[in-house]
Amino acid sequence: MHIVLEAAGDGGVRATGLDESDEPRFTEEFPRGRLPEWVAAHADGPRWVWDDTARWYPRLLDAGVRVERCTDLRLCHAVLRRALATARSRLATAEPNGWDRLETQGPDDGGLFRIGDETAQLDAVAEFRLQREAVAQADGGRLGLLLAAESAGALIAAELTFAGVPWRADVHDRILTGMLGPRPAPGMRPARLAELLGELRERFGSPDLNPDSPPELLRGLRRAGISVSSTRSWELKRVEHPGIPALLEYKKLSRLASANGWQWLDSWVRDGRFTPVYVPGGVVTGRWASNGGGALQLPAQVRDAVRADDGWKLIVADAAQLEPRVLAGLSGDLAMARAAQGADLYSGMVESGAVQTREQAKYGMLGAMYGGTRGESGRMVPRLGKAYPRALGLVEAAARAGERGESVSSLLGRSSPRPGTTWPALGDVDDQAEADERERRARSDNRAWGRFTRNFVVQSTAAEWALCWMAALRNRLWTLGSGTLRERPHLAFFLHDEVLVHSPAGLADEVAEHVRQTAAEAGRLLFGAFPIEFPVTVSVVDSYADAK
Structure with a gap:
């Protein structure tokens, strides 16, 4: 059974139970204060349906109520609106409406029960029926799995924020002090940056640099006779000048101070926990984004501050070469799958004779998946194309489709957007020079979009694998231990192909085994019997910095 929750007009909650035919079995309204109690009383069996998990689930978690399954209508609507498989459905062909404008919100901003707001007037039951109809009309059933995984990801994101990352503020402060000097007064540079600034001004002969x-x-660099087109670190590293090492150090430390310095520590770490806000599906490929805290850009410099609680351990798992392995499974390339039978796919490519060195294999695959045509990447792509024609043929076909302005889709059916810019035909422009320039720019734009679609099919499918991995792991972790979410082993951090579990020490080895098993399970769920492996490197540590 499905139970649809939505805001009632009087600021309360309306719950509608639907049977297998999506017909109402009951409708009940109650005050919003009773929401956790009501959900807990109906916890066994149903799949909860609501407009946005981020609006509803945190309230339940705060009250100690865990939800096993849900349908996140906002996330599912976005997928179905764009999916090629549902392009002719009533949902996809409808005029833009409130569901297209619905943005994720936290439960404390008033969005859930704000009377008069357009989103409060949305009909969740009608939207759910439209979504079910669209999925039923699509072939293969894969979209249903994608929507289930997407919704599970929304539950996981809320639980990650609720549980938080175990964080030692005192360790973080020691790291900052050791690298930057004592905490400065507001508006002042840390001591080490001030020292480097003086050195830079002297070495570059620029007192006001x-x-x-x-x-x-x-x-300032150009005045010092240094010809560079940007101040990016990769370009500066090519320059021979006595001031460059100090400049690179300044840039590195300045980034640390601004992104994860003392102000960040004051803002984001409370009671021994870093609680970032994740945005599932925040990127068009299905990858997550973060809304505050920079969770997806956590630098190695501060990872030693991520420490397990006393009597607990961190289980850190990293999927090895996820995107190339996904490409092998997506394309059905048996030769590439054989190279991936082991912990290091790139070494397997060398052993197969496709290339001579591991570095060539790595750069060649990056070029194939991201459209690299220069340097080592460009030289290796043709060689890999001969060794693995199905894999490289798939990304080449995706690139050509993008250049034609077409959409491409992931394994489970998430489809890419179409290019937003169109150029007129030559006959629409009177001036031939302008026509030539527009054609040149159009071709450049088309090539750029082809690079996007080339990687879209791989990155999006990799995101689906990661969601399936975490969903399976989440359910297994709940069966371990007892008590609330925070008292059991639980997911604490996620970064594209890496997860961190916080677990009582006595269960750490068992958790590590579940991590490995669910990675393999996700591979079978997506690719069936196709022989592609998804090994994960698992470390059981006290500090995130000690993970392999």
Whole structure:
């Protein structure tokens, strides 16, 4: 049975139970204060349906109520609106409406029960029926799995924020002090940055050099006779000048101070926990984004502050070469799958004779998946194309489709957007020079979009694998231990192909085995009997910095 929850007009909650034919079995309204109690009383069996998990689930978690399954209508609507498989459905062909404008919100911003707001007037039951109809009309059933995985991801994201990442503020402060010097007064540079600034101004002969402003820094470098087109670190590393090492150190430390310095620590770490806000499906490929805290850009410099609680352990798991393995499964390339039978796919490529070195294999695959045509990547792609024609043929076909302005889809059916810019035909432009320029720009734009669709099919399917992995692991972790979510082993951090579990020490080895098993389970769920392996590197540690 499905139970649809939506805001009632009087600021309460309306619950509608639907049978297998999506016909109402009951409708009940109750005050919003009774929501956790009501859900807990109906916890066994149903799949909960609501407009946005981020609006509803945190309230339940705060009250100690865990939900096993849900349908997140906002996330599912976005997938179905764009999916090629549902392009002719009533949902996809409807005029833009409130479901298209619905943005994820937290439960404390008033969005859930705000009377008069357009989103409060949305009919969740009608939307759910439209979504079920669209999926039923699609072939293969894969979209149903995608929507289930997407909704499970929404539950996981809320639980990650609720549980938080175990974080030692005192360790973080020691790291910052050791690298930057004592905490400075507001508005002042840390001591080490001030020291480096003086050195930079002297070495570049510029008393007013401001390395915090890229345009000013670029002008200062050029005045010092250094010809660079940008102030990016990769370009500066190519320059031979006595001031460059200090400049690179300044940039690195300045980034640490601004992104994860003392102000970040004050803002985001409370009671021994870092609680970032995740945005599932925040990227068009299905990858997550974060809304505050920079969870998806956590630098190695501060990872030692991620420490397990006393009597607990961190289980850190990293999927090895996820995207190339996904490409092998997606394309059905048996030769590439054989190379992936082991912990290191790139070494397997060398052993197969496809390339001579591991570095060539790595750069060649990056070029194939991201459209690299220069340097080592460009040289290796043709060789890999001969060894693995199905895999490289798939991304080439996706690139050509993108260049034609077409959409491409992931394994489970998430489809890419179409290019937003169209150029007129030559006959629409009177001036031939302008026509030539527009054609040149159009071809450039088309090539760029082809690079996007080339990677879309791989990255999007990899995101689906990661969601299936976490969904299976989440359910297994709940069966271990007892008590609330925070008292059992639980997911604490996620970064594309890496997860971190916080677990009582006595269960750590069992958790590690579940991590490995669910990674393999996700592979079978997506690729069936196709012989592609998804090994994960698992470390049981006290500090995130000690993970392999």
